[in-house]
Amino acid sequence: MYRLEYPWLLALLPLPLLVYWLLPPYKEEQDSLRLTFFHYISSSLGLTPEPGAVVPKTNWLQKIVAPICWCLILLALARPQLIEPPIQKIEPGRDLMLALDISQSMETPDFRTPEGKRLRRVDAVKQVVSEFIRKRKTDRIGLIVFGQAAYPVTPFTLDHDACLKILGQTDAGMAGPQTMIGDAIGLAIKQFDHSEAKQRVLVLLTDGNDTGSRMPPRKAAEIARQNGITIHVVGLGDPHATGEYKVDYAALNDIAKATGGQVFHGENRVELEKAYATLDKITPQNFKTLSYQPRRELFMIPLAAAVVLLVGYHLLMLIVSLLARLFSRRRESDETETSAVLKVNV
Incomplete structure (x- = not known):
């Protein structure tokens, strides 16, 4: 024109x-x-x-x-x-950090495919989380993996293909045998330091309980709340197990409640998919479309x-x-x- x-x-x-x-x-x-x-x-x-x-x-x-x-x-x-013709640019309104437990216990093959084939916990998590990432087209997504220590894998980005590629390369035991939940939350808080998004969400997935983080999970959750971060927690595995392989839902519930988040049970593949489907609903995509017409x-x-x-x-x-x-x-x-x-x- x-x-x-x-x-x-x-x-x-x-x-x-x-x-x-x-x-x-x-x-x-x-x-x-x-x-x-x-x-x-x-x-x-x-x-x-x-x-x-x-x-x-x-x-x-x-x-x-x-x-x-x-x-x-x-x-x-x-x-x-x-x-x-107008050029549309999507400006994300939410930064979403995924913290995934890849401790040694994630090797446990107690999940089953729809065909009945046994599947390791880590493989089931990667499949469900990958589908979750594909649906979040307008959110900036970051990825943290943790075990004996917590590691930032990808910063907040709209390049979801890169997130999926790196997620596919992670495996159980790569971060050590133990589960440091408090350290993972502390690292996530640091990742949010440079975030300007109005909504900050951390989705924490673990199949165990904290085994000696330098920062207690409850204290880390309180700091997250002060920084405007909401933590949703997905517990994985058998809650009736013993020792460090037992999922401490009481502690996970304290973490979520401290920040206004929710706790989800993912004892099997179906429950895990339901948990992430619910997360997808309670955190609807939030974005602003900017339109610009070059002259x-x-x-x-x-x-x-x-x-x-x-x-x-x-x-x-x-x-x-x-x-x-x-x-x-x-x-x-x-x-x-x-x-x-x-x-x-x-």
Whole structure:
């Protein structure tokens, strides 16, 4: 679509005609010769000049080029623009951090596929979390894995393909055999330090209980709440197990409640999928669409056309003038030669 930034300038198109009709002719004084019979000459030529007037000569080409150049210059001043199709940019309204437990216990093959095949916990989690990430197209997602220590895997990003690729390369036991839940929450809080999103959500998945974090999980949850972070916790595995392999739902519930989050049970593949489906509902995608229409300036086209016309006209007049002088000199030369021949013959 084409538009003019200053269309009101086109109202000046008839200005030259108004000047021609309303203003008096331009006058200038020049040295001249007084002729007593000047009026005879002017009348014979059909001219009626005023005293002191200069009557410039014009030609038909000048009368065509001048109005065209005036229109082109006014069009350039009006700033014609090409409005290109709108470009939409999605601005995320939420930063979502996923903290995944990949301790040694995640090797336990107590999950089953729909076909009945046994599946390790870590493989089931990767499948469900991958599907969850694919649905969150407008959220910036970050990834933390933890075991004996917590490690940042990806920062907050909209490049979800990179998250999925790195998630696929993680495996149980890579972060050590133990489960440091408090340290994982502490690392997540640091990752949110540079976040400007209005909503900050941490989804924590674990199949055990904290085994000696430097920062107690409850204390870490309170700090997260002070930083505006909501923690949702997904417990994985058998809650009736013993020792460090037992899922401490009481502690996980304290973590979630401290930040206004929820706790979900994922004892099997079906429950795990339900947990992430519920998370998808209670954290609806939050984003703002920004629309921008690029504008391409086109004023240089009519301006260049006016310059080309003016330069072309003056070059043409220069060539005509030079040719006229050349023909005039040849004529004078021919007349001189003819006169000389006549004299010799006489």
